[in-house]
Amino acid sequence: MKLYDYRSAPSPRKVRLFIAEKGLDVPTVDVDLRARAQQEPAFLAKNASATVPVLELDDGTCLTESLAICHYLEQQRPEPNLMGLGAREQAYVLMWNDILTLEGYLPLQESLRNGHEAFKGRALPGPVAWEQIPALAERGQRRAAIFFDKLETRLGESEFVAGQRFTYADIVAFVYLGFAPRATGTNPVDGRPALKQWSEAVAARPAIQRAG
Ligand SMILES: N[C@@H](CCC(=O)N[C@@H](CS)C(=O)NCC(=O)O)C(=O)O
Structure with missing residues (x-):
């Protein structure tokens, strides 16, 4: 599993903070938004919307949208609960x-x-x-x-x-x-x-x- 990220962008930051609160260790790949790396064909194949975050699972599935990504991670690691009980x-x-x-x-x-x-x-x-x-x-x-x-x-x-x-x-x-x-x-x-x-x-x- 890896997270496509960009340090100064707010959307992937939500996922990074969520991962930290969960105590998970997920490697990140920097997508340089200033250099338009999100518009490269290789990245568009992962997310046609050309945005970060993207969570790529080990089978190649790419999840986009921070709410969906955090929902997925919550199912994988229920504790500590962050999405509500x-x-x-x-x-x-x-x-x-x-x-x-x-x-x-x-x-x-x-x-x-x-x-x-x-x-x-x-x-x-x-x-x-x-x-x-x-x-x-x-x-x-x-x-x-x-x-x-x-x-x-x-x-x-x-x-x-x-x-x-x-x-x-x-x-x-x-x-x-x-x-x-x-x-x-x-x-x-x-x-x-x-x-x-x-x-x-x-x-x-x-x-x-x-x-x-
Ligand atoms: N609904 C998405 C929004 C994703 C989004 O808008 N990401 C911005 C960074 S905060 C992005 O990748 N922008 C690319 C661009 O500006 O071209 C989420 O919360 O994950």
Whole structure:
């Protein structure tokens, strides 16, 4: 089994942190996104969407999408449980994964990719060369601020994102929070005390410190 990765990209970071929390040892292969290695035929044969992460299994099966990859790893190594125990907790983890990704990550991505020189002609990940729409950068910033207010409210009433213990939902939120300064130029923890306290607690976890 190996993980196709890129150190500074948020999506594979979710999987790396998950692997670290599980105590698994999975070798990684760096796919240099800046050098467009994801567009090479050999990589497209593994993932036609031209994105990382990809988890390649020993029989050559390639799994894409961090949620699916982490779900697979959870089945392989159930302890410590990160995807939720029982119907209700599992539903909360999945529910928050969608909220975090659709209301948080997509606006951050919208902001970065439509507002930064480096993403000219690459406004969306994948094999199609989408042009930037500058108005989306500005809208992404506003949507991201609304999202982090929502997360602040949630963490003011719940110790962790999906409930009273650390789960995959915290990994997802922590990775998106770490991506936010690059995407928006501001740090969402400023003026959001519950978010700040939670993020310090997550950052202090030994596995998170190890995996970075
Ligand atoms: N839904 C996917 C998103 C994957 C994704 O968008 N990956 C980005 C890095 S964060 C990528 O590979 N981008 C390639 C590009 O920008 O061309 C997941 O969570 O795994």
